[in-house]
Amino acid sequence: MQEYKKDIFDRIMSAEIFSALEPFYKKHKEMLLYLFFGGCTTLVGIIFFQTPLSRLTLGKKMLFGVTLDMDVITANVISWICAVTFAYVTNRIWVFADKAYGAVGITKECAEFFAGRLFTLVVETVLLNILVESFSMNELLSKILVSIVTIILNYVISKLFVFKPKK
Numbered sequence: 001m002q003e004y005k006k007d008i009f010d011r012i013m014s015a016e017i018f019s020a021l022e023p024f025y026k027k028h029k030e031m032l033l034y035l036f037f038g039g040c041t042t043l044v045g046i047i048f049f050q051t052p053l054s055r056l057t058l059g060k061k062m063l064f065g066v067t068l069d070m071d072v073i074t075a076n077v078i079s080w081i082c083a084v085t086f087a088y089v090t091n092r093i094w095v096f097a098d099k100a101y102g103a104v105g106i107t108k109e110c111a112e113f114f115a116g117r118l119f120t121l122v123v124e125t126v127l128l129n130i131l132v133e134s135f136s137m138n139e140l141l142s143k144i145l146v147s148i149v150t151i152i153l154n155y156v157i158s159k160l161f162v163f164k165p166k167k
Contacts, residue, residue: 007094009033030095034158037090038151042144045083049075049143072132072139076125084117087154096163109162116157124150 012018013025025032088110092099100109124146131142 009094030097033095034091034155035151037087037095038155040090041083041087042147042151044086045079045147046140046143048079048082050140073125073129076128076143077121080117080121080124084114087117088113091158091163096158098163098165112162113158116162117154120150120153120157123153 006014009025009029013022018025091113092109100106127146127149128142131137131146132139137145
């Protein structure tokens with residue numbers, strides 16, 4: 001049987017300053033890390049959705065110094081690609097214990113992950129469009145609200161379908 005190797009989060013939580021929180025962390029590690037990386041993934045999505053901050057003043061999207069005149073849906077798709085790539089890597093490395101191994105297994109796992117996220121992209125896009133176009137909500141506020149729904153759906157899909165215990 002392979003010995004458990006502490007990851008960076010286990011080492012941080014075993015520090016004396018966090019000793020009172022360590023039992024809670026150990027019991028809920030997967031959910032806590034999912035929420036942490038879900039928040040980071042949301043931040044990555046928002047950053048690429050609003051890139052760069054000059055959009056707030058210039059009213060244009062810029063990427064690598066090129067001004068892009070794109071609508072909210074196109075911006076959302078670009079931010080989704082960046083966020084899902086970040087999420088797959090972090091979920092695979094730190095969040096879920098049950099992972100595929102070997103080229104075929106990892107390819108299948110990655111495809112399942114992206115398929116699940118593609119489903120939630122459709123949900124996110126529909127909700128974002130409704131909030132922005134039908135209710136005239138601010139794009140960024142709409143993105144943040146819709147991201148909460150997306151994080152929950154993504155956890156359920158990842159836990160039950162992608163990183164499920166392997167047979």
